[in-house]
Structure formats: structure tokens, C-alpha cells
Amino acid sequence: MSEEINFPANEALATLLRPAFGFIDAMALKCVVKLGIPDIIHSHGRPISLTQIATQLESNSPGHRCLARVMHVMSRRGIFASTSSLENEILYDLTPSSRLILKDSSNNPSYAPIILMLNDPELLAPLHYLSFTVTDGGVAFEKAHNCSIWEYLAEKEDVNKIFHDGLACTAKIAFRVIATEYKDVFASVQSVVDVGGGTGTTAHEIVKAHPHIKAINFDLPHVIAIAPKYDGVTHVVGDMFKAIPNGDVVILKSILHDWDDDDCVKILKNCRKAVPEKTGKIIIFEQLVQQEGEGPIDDIVYASDLLMIAHTGGGKERTEAQCETLLKIAGFPRYRFIGNPGLPSIIEAYVE
Template sequence: MDAKETEAMLRGQVAIWQNLFGFADSMALKCAVELGIADIIHSHGRPITLDQIAASINESSSPDIPSLARIMRLLVRRDIFAVHRQLDSGGTLYGLTHSSRWLVTESESNLAPMVTMQNHPLQQAPWHYFAQCIKEGGMPFMKAHGVELWEMASMNPHFNKMFNDSMACTTKIVMQAVVLAYKDGFTSIGSLVDVGGGIGEAIAATVKANPNIRGINFDLPHVVATAPAYPGVEHVSGNMFESIPAADAVFMKWILHDWGDEDCVKILKNCKKAMPEKLGKLIIIEAVLQPEGHELFDDVANIMDLVMFAHVSGGKERTEMEWKNLLAEGGFPRYNIIKIPAPYYIIEAFPN
């Protein structure tokens, strides 16, 4: 091999090593969330020493500071935290970055519950079944646990809360972008039903920004049972495969990507039945895959496609052509795609 080929092979080896140990990044991130490191630094209002971080870790009278230093070293390399040198003593201070600010739990823009959820052993186990499912068929989550994710949530209160909290935190972030980008789209709506709305964060944010809307949060009984009260929002339990409460428009965030095409068509047809025949509107918040795209969130969307494969039956992210075909089959031949600063898009669709 010439020098150029040798260099390329060496870089290829490095890429394999980095991907081989890719889990180390997520485990270090999970550790930081569990220890509340971002919150500790934020509470001081300035960069602080490792000893100060260790002294603020709850439920520990003697934290292992050398091990903490090793965790922080990797997270600094990943730009999750920043290092500042003390000019007088030469010591090291640790501060927040634009990344770790997303882990401060008192912030409205807080992804810490999602870090906890996606790195929980129950969520990690299905990833070990990819090859088996490709060879034999089946769903990784079912292979790992013997039940589907939704059944796990209904029978395990801790898992159910963790899942709902993770959805709620990401909903807050995405809905800020949705409400701003789609403010004109909500003005003509008198009533809006959020299908699979979880504990109601999305519909509550929409109604708060648009008091003209009567909101309906619609989800399974065990989900709605834990939903708090919001002004202008009614919680309704049921099954979207059977029927959906009537409203001027139907809203769905991260619902259709949980299901295969056949199930999605059933849901879409029920959405169409729930809205006025001529003036109804469907508002979907979903990824639109760009397999070769290089924009800010394109890589995240492609990773989320594997999250769907791991956790739900038939779930997947879709390209625009796949959305076009799915919507048409479900009774929505017209659609628009609106880009927002998030890993997802607004897809508005019409039944005529």
C-alpha cells in the first residue's frame, strides 16, 4: 500500500474503535445526569473545582474523586463540559457548555430525562437483538422482554413514569419550535385533539399560545391517569385504533413513527373520521429522513430510525416519498412540510 492508502486504512481502524466503544459516551453522559453534575455547576453560577462537584453529590459522604475525574475527562473531550484553568493556582475548574446546559433540570430546555430513559437497561437490552431479528424476524424489545413497550409501560409504574417524563421533556423543547413556526396555522382552529398526547405537555403548550383552541389530550387510560390538569385542556382516554374524539383538527407528535404502514393507515383513517370533511386538518410532528443529508439534525433522525426498530413493532422514520404515499392511503392526498429547528418537521395534511 502507498502512504495515502496506509493513512486511509489507519483512519478506518480508528473509526471502528470509536464506534466499537460508542456506548462509553452515552454511559458517561448518563453518569453525569445521575450525579447531577450540570445542576451542581449551574447552582454555583460559575466554573468550579472537582472537589466542589464531589462535595455537592447527594447521598455520598465520600465520593470517588479520581473516578469522577476520569468521567469528566471524557466528557470534556466531547465538549459536554468545559475546562478552565485558574491563573493563580494553576488548578482546574469545570464549567457548563452549550451542550451541558441542556442537562440542567430546572431549565425549560432539559434533555436529562431522555438521557436517563434511553440509557436505562430496559431500553438498552433490545439493541442486542438486532442481528437475531434481522435473521429471524421479530421485534427487539419483544425478544428482550417478552412484552411490547406499551405493555411494559402499563404494568411497570416506574418505567411508565420514566417514559412519560422523557416524552414530556422533549415535547417542551420541540413545541417551542412548533408554536413559533406554526402560529398562523393554529389561528383558525376551534378545537384540537392531540392523539397519543401523553400527559398533555404538547396540547397544553399549544392552548397556552392559542387561547382560541379547546384542547383535548387523548391517550391510553394508564397514561391519562397520571396527566396533570391544564387550563383549556380536557383529558380523554381511549384507543386510537378504535376511534378518536371529534375536533376541527388532529395533532400527532411522534405517533406514526411508532407503527408500521398498515397500522398507520388505520390511525389516519380514524383521524379523518374525527375531523370536518372539508375543513379538517391533520398536523403531524415527525422526522423526514434525508439518508444522505448533512444538515444539523439529519444524523439524529437516522439514529432515531434505529431507536424505532429497537423499541416498537414496525416503527420507523420515513422519507418524504414514504410520507406522501402513507398519507394518500390514509385519506390525506394534500400535504405541506414545514422545517423547524428540531430533529422533526411539521407535516400538515388535508383530507381533500
């Protein structure tokens, strides 16, 4: 008598294997970004065939078979749209998602650098040690590279550039949020300090839009070393745990999620000292955890939370209530939360 074999239900198996194969989606996306395929399609001005894409690649013998399979996967994920021509040839077109990774322009910041940063092999390596973090309580990044992420970036010029290029693209996007939600926020402001401002993109965008403002981009030496010169922006080297330059407004963009609660309070207290006693405020950009959230953006925030654990150990994405607690401890009794349907969310906190 044969023994009955119980095969897993397709839905259960797909639920299991979808995240297991998630790295394929990530690498296929990185592939199309590195090859500039969205820009090839965009420059063509209409749906384009695989052969037409291949002729635009910087290659003497492009691999049509591999390219076809990459494009098929990316089309299934909604990155590209695909249709059949009259000649029964597959044609590819842009979607709203792939338009986000077109080359940067003054009006449309590109997400391409953040895709390359998130999928850099050296920055991905710590994620292989998440189990170590669970069992030993250590920092996955340090297990992978024998030093902290900040020490690593200070030593590795190539990774440092990839990392801060990724942050720079999100800085442009963050400023567009400011410009939309805060139409008059800088009208009476004379000086702005961007703490951990990377290569100065946010400070540059603020000064371009408000030439009367003097902006300080404040970061560590290895970051300022690769920062371009911008009119109206002063690059200042320093340590936010020791002191922060004075300004009417201090900006913290994706800074607090890198640190544990105690370190966040130290940073915020130094921000409190840096702004005017009566009128000072800080503007915080963070991906806030919505405890009841079940949408695709919420999935990204929870994934980012794991990334913070892997990269920094003590960092995490926080709820609005958790941010409020940190602000009150640090001397910011009043705040205004501006809900943003995308990423990030904005918190404006005041000293009075």
C-alpha cells in the same frame, strides 16, 4: 526470518472502536444528568473546579477519581468546557450542549428526561437482540421482555414514568417549534386533539398560549393514569386504532414512526374522520430521513430508525415522500412540509 505483522491503521481502528465504545459516552452522559452536574456548574455562575462540584453532590464521600474521569470524557465530547486555573487546577464550564440538560424552566425545556429514557436499562435491553431481528424477523423488544413495548409499559409503572417523562420533554420542545413556525396557526381553532399525547404536555402548552382552545389529550389507560390535571385539557382514554375524538386539529407527535405502513394508514384514516370535512387538518411531528443527509442530525435520525426496529419491529423513520404516500392513501391529498433544522420536522396535512 521473522514474519511481518500488519497493524491496523489508527484511523481504521478508531472508526471501528468509536461505536464499540459508544456506550461509555452514553453512560457518562447519563451519570452527569443523574448527578445534576450541569445545574451545579450553572448555580456557581462561573467555571468550577472538580472539588467544588464534588462538595455539591449528595454524597458523604464522593469519588473524585471517578468524577474526574467522567468529566474528562464529557469535556472531550463537548458537553463541558475545561480550562486551567492559575493554580493549575482544571475548571469546568457549561457549553451550549450541557445547557440543554439544565433543569426544566418555563422558557427552556430540558432534554435531561430524554437522556434518562434513552439510557434506561430495561429500554436498552432490546438492542442486544438486533441480530435476532435480522435472522428471525422477530421484534427485539419482545425477545428481551416476552411482550410488546406497550404491554410492558402498562405493567411496569417505573419504566412507564421514565418513558413518558422523556416524551413530555420532547413535547415541550415540539410546541416551541409550533410557536416559532406557526405564529397564527391556532388563531381560528377552537379544539385540538393530541393523539398519543402522553401525559398531556403538548395540550397543556397549547392551552397556555391560546386559552380559548379546548384541548383533548388522548392516550391509553396506563398513560392517562399518570397524567397530571391541566386547566383547559381533558384527558381521554381510548385506542387510536378504533376511533379518535373530534377536533378542529389533530396532532400526531412522534406517533407514526412507531408503526408499519398499514397501521399508519389506519391511524391517519381515523384522524381524517375526527377533523371537519372542509377545514380539518392534522399536524405531524416526525424525524424525517434525508436520503442525502450526512450531518449530525441525520446520524441521530438513522440511529432512531434502529431504535424503532428494536422497540416496535414495524416502526421506522420515513422520508418526506414516504409520508406523502401514507397521507394520500388516508385521505389527505394536500400537505405542507416545514423543514426544521433541528428535530423534529413538521408536516401540516389538509383534507382538501
